[in-house]
Amino acid sequence: MGVGDEQSGTRRAGQGEETQAGDAVLAAVEAAMTRIRRRQSRRSLARSAVEGAGAPVDLTTLAVIDAVDEGTGEGGRDVTVGFVADRLAVDPSRASRIVADAVKSGFVRRVASQEDGRRSCLELTGSGEQAVAAAHRTRQGFYASLLDDWEPGEQREFARLLTKFVRSLDEAERG
Template identity: 40%
Template sequence: MKDPADQMPDMLLDSVGAAFARIRRRTALVQVDPPVTRKDMSRNQVINIVDEAEGEMTVGGVAYQLSVDPSVASRMVKDCIDAGLLERTVSQRDARRTVLRLTGEGVALRDRFRSQHRQAFVHLTRGWPEQERLEFARLLLKYADATAELGREAGS
């Protein structure tokens, strides 16, 4: 039988998945200025995918990144285009392909989302010592950066 002290790392690591789910659900409840809408949440995902793309991004790429059906991604992209946040352009690598690009309004909304996320982070960590807050931010960014490898490993 395992020593209880040896089980602590396993218990901690087993709790990560549920913690991510809570973060996703509850962070949206933090009151920020301007308030976040459900539509904002969907648009934020699409805008970030297009913005963070290494190279050109297509609707199919958005579907892959969100793990959704292409028709769902197409509707999400159309919403962003109709709102003036994205535009379709001709690929510089293959003129037969259509790719997505942020508009000026899309960049402004991306920046607003980032401000809202910072507000939520500061609010949720307001009782933390500054050193812990900054260390958590550093480690969270390191974790997020490691996820970039997933797309390259999958051949996207």
């Protein structure tokens, strides 16, 4: 049986009918995640996204722009330096420095919070919006080329499962 077979799971004591991932599945996930991490650390896709941005953007600033863009899409939540620190998994003082660089570069601006005027929030400038749009186009174009020979149903299922996996990662991180 292959890694994707339902019967490759093992039953754990006290779990009743719930099936846990088997050793082959866990080994395959670990190997795939390790390969993804290695590729991500090379940041070749990020470099391509930066090149497609029009205005010069360094990789750290692109990470800040992405985080601000992500936060903006989360239902009106204030995007703060703390939010950026959380998303980039850096300490608040580092986040403060890299946000300051993004502000200085003209891609992000500080604005007063609508909830608490004493608090400073972040939003993208026009240049930041153009840079993030270019990054989205570059990354999505790359993924489209990778998934080009997949059936549409496989593409949808991959997107669904990958999204579910990332949600599980987020929940595990929150503890």
